Amino acid sequence: MACPRPLSQCDPTSLPPGPPAGRRPLPLSRRRREMSSSKEQRSAVFVILFALITILILYSSNSANEVFHYGSLRGRTRRPVNLKAWSISDGYVPILGNKTLPSRCHQCVIVTSSSHLLGTKLGPEIERAECTIRMNDAPTTGYSADVGNKTTFRVVAHSSVFRVLRRPQEFVNRTPETAFIFWGPPNKMQKPQGSLVRVIQRAGLVFPNMEAYAVSPGRMRQFDDLFRGETGKDREKSHSWLSTGWFTMVIAVELCDHVHVYGMVPPDYCR
Numbered sequence: 516m517a518c519p520r521p522l523s524q525c526d527p528t529s530l531p532p533g534p535p536a537g538r539r540p541l542p543l544s545r546r547r548r549e550m551s552s553s554k555e556q557r558s559a560v561f562v563i564l565f566a567l568i569t570i571l572i573l574y575s576s577n578s579a580n581e582v583f584h585y586g587s588l589r590g591r592t593r594r595p596v597n598l599k600a601w602s603i604s605d606g607y608v609p610i611l612g613n614k615t616l617p618s619r620c621h622q623c624v625i626v627t628s629s630s631h632l633l634g635t636k637l638g639p640e641i642e643r644a645e646c647t648i649r650m651n652d653a654p655t656t657g658y659s660a661d662v663g664n665k666t667t668f669r670v671v672a673h674s675s676v677f678r679v680l681r682r683p684q685e686f687v688n689r690t691p692e693t694a695f696i697f698w699g700p701p702n703k704m705q706k707p708q709g710s711l712v713r714v715i716q717r718a719g720l721v722f723p724n725m726e727a728y729a730v731s732p733g734r735m736r737q738f739d740d741l742f743r744g745e746t747g748k749d750r751e752k753s754h755s756w757l758s759t760g761w762f763t764m765v766i767a768v769e770l771c772d773h774v775h776v777y778g779m780v781p782p783d784y785c786r
Contacts, residue, residue, distance in 0.1 A: 596741055598769040606734035606769075607696060610712060610727040611719035616770075617667075617694055620646035623771035625763060626662050628653035629778035637777060638663040644775070648767055650759050651675040656685055662777075666690040668770075670763040673699025676711050680718050687722045698730040698762050730762070738765060 599619075607616040624644040626632070628651060641647060641663035648668045649655075652675055655664045669686065671679050676697065679686050686693070695715075703711045712729070719725050730738075739750050742757060750757060767774045 596744070598765065601734070601737065601769055603770070606731055606737075607728040608731045610697070610715050610729055611725060614726060616696070616728050620667070620771045622646070622773045623648055623667075623767055623775070625649075625767055625774060625776045625779075626653070627760070627776065627778035629780070631780060632661045632778040633658070635661050637661060641665070641777060646771060648763060650763050652678040652682070652686065654685055656689065664690065666693045668694050668696055668766070670696045670698070670759055670766060672759045672762075673697065673703055673711055675759075676714060680714065683718070683722060687718075687725055691724050694726040694728065696728050696730065696762075696766065698735070698759075700756075701732050701735065738762065741765065 603616050603618070609615070622644060623646040624641055625648045626641060628649075638658075638660045642665050644665070646667040647663065647665045648670065649666050650670050651672060653662075655662055655666070669679075676699075679695075697711070697715065699711065715727050719727060738757060738761075742761070743749055
């Protein structure tokens with residue numbers, strides 16, 4: 516039978532070669548899987564190369580010129596602040612009268628507001644201390660066997676003023692020798708129109724022997740600088756207030772030659 520097309524198109528030798536004998540073409544799904552696997556391998560190689568190049572660049576940059584100058588900090592220790600050089604009269608403003616905060620003590624104890632002291636029978640030992648420092652509205656009535664009664668200084672946060680003054684028999688009359696040190700925002704503690712200052716002054720009219728002082732604005736700035744130097748954190752930028760424990764510790768180091776702390780657990784207590 517004659518080929519209806521040109522001879523060149525009917526010549527078997529001019530047709531494209533088929534698959535080799537004995538081999539079948541790969542299914543489409545398999546070819547796609549192989550192509551996908553090849554792309555994943557190339558991507559993995561690219562990621563590894565990129566990571567290696569980045570590490571090399573960072574290492575070279577830090578070795579030549581450290582952005583944050585960490586190298587200059589190596590082997591350098593920060594000199595501790597001499598709190599004894601701080602002026603007591605400038606740091607604590609009298610709220611009642613014109614008295615000055617009592618002079619420094621040789622040996623002080625800080626009695627924390629911790630339940631760890633219950634059952635310890637450390638009251639007599641605490642009573643023998645030259646100066647005793649307590650915090651906020653931590654009571655002694657009913658707990659004197661464990662925490663004693665003597666209170667030379669009581670450091671009170673602005674948030675605890677009302678809790679302390681509502682119980683004068685516990686915190687004022689029971690220990691009339693106590694000097695109260697109040698700390699808080701300057702607009703509450705230092706300005707004459709500050710509401711807390713007026714409350715404390717009214718309490719002083721009822722209890723004329725009461726001694727009360729407010730941490731001065733200058734001393735508050737020193738506390739902030741000390742905190743930033745010790746921790747690297749800025750209190751004002753974080754919009755937070757330091758704890759009463761922080762103020763008490765710093766005040767104790769400032770006023771006392773030797774400090775012993777009762778009721779504070781070690782750093783690994785909860786581990």
